[in-house]
Amino acid sequence: MAEIIKLYEEKTDQKQLRRIAKAMKEGALVIYPTDTVYGLGCDITNKEAIEKIARIKGVKSDKANFSFICDSLSNLSDYTSQIDSGTFKLLKRNLPGPYTFILSGNNNLPGIFKKKKTVGIRVPDNAIAIGLVKELGNPIISTSIKDDxxxxxxxxxxxxxxxxxxxxxxxxxxxxxxGNIGSTVIDLTTPEPTLIREGKGSTEL
Structure with a gap:
């Protein structure tokens, strides 16, 4: 049975976040809040946990379009190719916020994603999500919780x-x-930013 942990964004409980992050390091799958919808996530470095999420979603892990939940733009260079100043300014202007930006991946992507050329980056405007990433020390692999x-x-x-x-x-x-509206997805690997999905975030970038 899943453990239910009550947390408040206005007053985040660091002790609980630390405990959840420790569980994630050990392979736990966690459903957590964002600034859009609830997400299902795990530690980006735990291959078995990522494969569990892929099985739940009914997709192959190496082909899954999971997002990387980061706590700031400082994580970008860890997993994405070098981006130009215009792209960085666009990201800085809109993050944290309800967006998923698709960027070109680099050779540092976890082994399970080595075949993927792009990566979706999110920095949600939610203190619990951000606090969890900070306690974890690396991004969360995430996917939205869909409803039947x-x-x-x-x-x-x-x-x-x-x-x-x-x-x-x-x-x-x-x-x-x-919320019940997902993030706005913007592809930044094209010559001009390309709208993939309109969601909570404004398309006027």
Missing amino acids: DEVLEYTTDPSLIAEKWDKLVDIVIDAGFG
């Missing part, structure tokens, strides 16, 4: 999330009702 409902694409109630994912994940962070 044809009307609501994302589940927003953490108690319903915990009920549905109880046997699939190790920890559910209950931070209150989440």
Whole structure:
């Protein structure tokens, strides 16, 4: 059964975040809040945990379009190719925020993603998500929590999330009702920024 941990964004509990990060280091799958929808994540360095998420999503890990949740733009050079000043200014202007920016990956990508040429980078405007990444010491591999409902694409109630994912994940962070609009996805590997999906973030960059 998944452990449910209540956290408040206005007053983040560092002790609990540290405990969750430790569990992630040991392979735990965690459902956590962002500035858009709830996400399912694990430690980027834990191959077995990444493969578990891929199986849950029904995709092959090396082909999965997972996002890298970072705590700031300082992580960019770890996993992406060198970006020009214009692109960096665009990122700095819009992050933290409800965006996923697709950038070219480099040779430092975890082995499981070596075949991928691009990576989706997120820096969510959410103190719990950012605090978790900081405690972990590296990005979180993440994917959105989808809903089977044809009307609501994302589940927003953490108690319903915990009920549905109880046997699939190790920890559910209950931070209150989440959003039901995903991040805006922008491809920055093209000559001009290309809108892949319109979400919560403005498309006027």
